[in-house]
Amino acid sequence: MIEVKNLKKGFNGKTVIQGASVTMEAGKCNLIIGSSGSGKTVLMKCMVGLFQPDSGQILYGGQDFTAMDVRQKTEIRKEIGMLFQGSALFTSMTVEENIVFPLDMFTKQTNKQKRDRVNEVLERVNLKGANKKFPAELSGGMMKRVGIARAIVLNPKYLFVDEPNSGLDPQTSGLIDQLINEITKEYNITTVINTHDMNSVMEIGDHIIYMYQGEKEWEGNSKEIIFSKNERLNDFIFASEFLRDAKDMRQLEETGKIANNRNMEELTRDDAPELVPPSDDPKE
Numbered sequence: 325m326i327e328v329k330n331l332k333k334g335f336n337g338k339t340v341i342q343g344a345s346v347t348m349e350a351g352k353c354n355l356i357i358g359s360s361g362s363g364k365t366v367l368m369k370c371m372v373g374l375f376q377p378d379s380g381q382i383l384y385g386g387q388d389f390t391a392m393d394v395r396q397k398t399e400i401r402k403e404i405g406m407l408f409q410g411s412a413l414f415t416s417m418t419v420e421e422n423i424v425f426p427l428d429m430f431t432k433q434t435n436k437q438k439r440d441r442v443n444e445v446l447e448r449v450n451l452k453g454a455n456k457k458f459p460a461e462l463s464g465g466m467m468k469r470v471g472i473a474r475a476i477v478l479n480p481k482y483l484f485v486d487e488p489n490s491g492l493d494p495q496t497s498g499l500i501d502q503l504i505n506e507i508t509k510e511y512n513i514t515t516v517i518n519t520h521d522m523n524s525v526m527e528i529g530d531h532i533i534y535m536y537q538g539e540k541e542w543e544g545n546s547k548e549i550i551f552s553k554n555e556r557l558n559d560f561i562f563a564s565e566f567l568r569d570a571k572d573m574r575q576l577e578e579t580g581k582i583a584n585n586r587n588m589e590e591l592t593r594d595d596a597p598e599l600v601p602p603s604d605d606p607k608e
């Protein structure tokens with residue numbers, strides 16, 4: 325679990341994060357959403373220690389990361405896996421060399437142990453045997469999977485993923501989301517994802533934080549987001565006409581004003597009660 329308490333961060337006198345408080349839960353995909361410039365990346369960079377907050381606290385498993393010295397912060401960083409935009413693979417290194425990099429940095433494992441671990445994570449991301457390939461030989465989705473393999477090679481407790489679906493087609497995006505979601509549950513990782521992708525929000529949004537102008541405006545899960553009454557959030561997620569229509573349909577279904585498929589089956593059974601159209605008479 326990661327707790328962010330009253331976090332503030334600004335640049336050149338302009339406050340970007342205005343006292344955000346939020347908890348990232350273990351074993352869940354915690355999604356940060358919000359329009360461009362709302363502070364999602366700055367919040368994430370503060371959490372992983374790439375930016376020093378102006379004030380507030382970030383607690384990893386109850387320990388205050390912001391108050392730690394360099395040695396203590398390094399210990400926490402060993403527990404953090406990161407996948408930032410574009411996969412950020414080293415292009416001159418093979419897949420295996422890319423994945424072994426954190427093991428070289430942070431462990432004293434033997435070559436055999438490292439090779440075994442690389443093979444294990446490659447298998448986990450369905451890239452068995454891709455060890456000797458170079459990034460240029462891989463598709464965008466495969467590169468993301470190598471990035472995920474590298475991010476989990478140290479068995480992290482925390483996983484940070486920035487825009488996992490950027491540059492991917494919808495189907496590949498779905499597969500990457502699925503993989504991140506499975507890994508999160510399998511290893512009980514606290515996963516934090518910055519995303520603009522509404523499919524991800526609906527598919528893997530165990531816990532969603534909506535940022536608006538540097539503050540947490542709303543939080544909830546993928547079921548609650550559809551019924552939220554928060555106007556700013558609704559303007560953001562239902563920006564497209566299509567999604568607005570889909571939302572209206574879903575609300576009507578939920579409130580029983582229209583028959584969904586299941587109701588329709590029940591209503592058309594031979595023994596179903598006779599359908600009586602609703603009356604327009606205001607007295608009834």
Ligand SMILES: Nc1ncnc2c1ncn2[C@@H]1O[C@H](COP(=O)(O)OP(=O)(O)OP(=O)(O)O)[C@@H](O)[C@H]1O
Pocket residue numbers: 335340358359360361362363364365366367
């Ligand atoms: N290093 C920096 N120096 C100065 N200002 C910065 C810096 N990093 C971010 N900002 C400013 O902080 C604000 C929030 O930026 P941030 O990148 O967090 O937005 P975002 O919500 O992640 O946007 P996007 O969805 O486009 O990635 C922006 O106004 C940006 O210009």
